[in-house]
Amino acid sequence: MRTYLVTGGAGFIGSNYIHYMFKKYDNEIRIINVDVLTYAGNLENLRDVEGRDNYTFIKADICDRDAINKIFEENDIDRVVHFAAESHVDRSIVNPEVFVQTNVLGTATMLNAAKKAWELPDGSFKEGKKFLHVSTDEVYGSLDDDPNAYFYETTPYSPHSPYSASKASSDMLVKAYMDTYKFPANITNCSNNYGPYQFPEKLIPLIINNALAGKDLPVYGDGKNVRDWLYVEDHAKAIDMVQEKGRLFETYNVGGHNEKQNIEIVKTIIDILREELDDSDPRKEKLSYDLIKYVTDRKGHDRRYAIAPDKIKKEVGWEPETMFKEGIRKTIKWYFENTEWMEHVTSGDYEKYYSKMYDNR
Numbered sequence: 001m002r003t004y005l006v007t008g009g010a011g012f013i014g015s016n017y018i019h020y021m022f023k024k025y026d027n028e029i030r031i032i033n034v035d036v037l038t039y040a041g042n043l044e045n046l047r048d049v050e051g052r053d054n055y056t057f058i059k060a061d062i063c064d065r066d067a068i069n070k071i072f073e074e075n076d077i078d079r080v081v082h083f084a085a086e087s088h089v090d091r092s093i094v095n096p097e098v099f100v101q102t103n104v105l106g107t108a109t110m111l112n113a114a115k116k117a118w119e120l121p122d123g124s125f126k127e128g129k130k131f132l133h134v135s136t137d138e139v140y141g142s143l144d145d146d147p148n149a150y151f152y153e154t155t156p157y158s159p160h161s162p163y164s165a166s167k168a169s170s171d172m173l174v175k176a177y178m179d180t181y182k183f184p185a186n187i188t189n190c191s192n193n194y195g196p197y198q199f200p201e202k203l204i205p206l207i208i209n210n211a212l213a214g215k216d217l218p219v220y221g222d223g224k225n226v227r228d229w230l231y232v233e234d235h236a237k238a239i240d241m242v243q244e245k246g247r248l249f250e251t252y253n254v255g256g257h258n259e260k261q262n263i264e265i266v267k268t269i270i271d272i273l274r275e276e277l278d279d280s281d282p283r284k285e286k287l288s289y290d291l292i293k294y295v296t297d298r299k300g301h302d303r304r305y306a307i308a309p310d311k312i313k314k315e316v317g318w319e320p321e322t323m324f325k326e327g328i329r330k331t332i333k334w335y336f337e338n339t340e341w342m343e344h345v346t347s348g349d350y351e352k353y354y355s356k357m358y359d360n361r
């Protein structure tokens with residue numbers, strides 16, 4: 001039975017990936033989820049897999065060398081899928097250091113531990129071992145409004161935010177391990193994800209949550225920044241396909257040609273919520289475009305991201321399955337049906353975070 005070590009599996013994409021993998025492989029695989037449970041990590045995301053014999057959760061920091069080495073010593077790990085990271089651009093602007101700590105040093109710790117466990121005396125690696133580093137398209141910087149410009153795997157790195165700079169550094173480390181040691185790895189650079197279990201600091205769940213509470217819907221700058229949105233399950237599938245069918249040492253961009261201006265996303269959420277809410281629901285009356293509030297722009301705000309997914313399509317055969325119209329409705333319904341989840345993640349420190357980021361903006 002193949003054993004996966006997933007880091008950051010209690011977060012948004014990691015938990016969706018774990019669900020996807022058990023749905024696909026059921027009892028054919030074993031998953032060990034290592035997560036330190038920051039504000040973004042939530043074991044509630046994994047409630048339905050907790051009882052499985054082939055699932056183990058270990059609370060540990062990816063920067064803790066001894067803890068990570070011990071996991072490799074005690075388990076014959078075949079695959080690493082490395083999600084764990086600080087992931088929010090706005091937080092990175094306020095507090096960059098933790099991004100360097102987790103994203104750069106944490107990745108170095110993971111690489112070293114895997115190398116130590118998998119390397120043979122002659123410097124080659126045990127057969128079949130693979131490390132997948134999950135990264136972002138934000139490492140490529142920002143595109144202008146030219147609709148024919150895209151990020152390719154060959155696009156030079158040009159990160160602007162502390163978040164993207166830390167992810168770019170971690171990508172470079174993985175590349176260095178591949179080049180220097182022939183360490184068996186892949187990198188995926190994916191566009192913005194949306195779907196269930198996303199923490200409401202990111203645009204889509206934040207807008208859904210505020211809209212249902214009748215609160216202002218903060219739109220940064222002119223609202224015309226463009227992001228290329230992908231349904232999270234399609235990302236999970238891409239990661240699995242790259243590990244199974246991709247060429248080792250290669251980078252694959254993941255995205256579905258689904259570019260939208262932020263203002264369009266916000267208006268779509270309002271429209272769909274109004275369709276979904278009963279006329280008798282008091283939340284419906286308050287819900288209109290009047291809630292949209294243009295606020296001070298994000299510092300260094302990247303204008304446009306857009307992925308060219310040609311390589312992953314050609315070499316791996318991956319294509320997104322969920323069209324935005326369907327995915328955004330599914331997502332909204334999920335947040336509707338899981339108000340308890342939202343209440344839990346927005347209790348505690350969330351209000352403090354929200355005031356710090358949005359009051360006086």
Ligand code: NAD
Nearest residue numbers: 008010011012013036037038040041061062084085087193
């Ligand atoms: P997230 O913030 O929802 O989850 C991150 C998870 O990592 C959390 O469970 C957290 O507890 C854990 N974690 C953080 N620091 C840790 C540490 N030091 N040790 C162990 N665990 C730690 O993030 P996400 O949106 O699920 O993103 C996952 C990965 O995918 C990240 O590497 C991110 O850069 C990348 N990515 C995200 C997107 C996106 O749109 N969200 C797009 C492309 C790539």
Ligand code: TYD
Nearest residue numbers: 089192201202203204218219220225227262
């Ligand atoms: P976000 O979800 O933070 O993802 P990223 O910055 O990694 O792309 O933001 C998506 C876009 O939405 C980005 O252009 C910033 C914008 N945005 C707002 O306009 N208002 C908000 O409250 C947030 C969180 C983001």
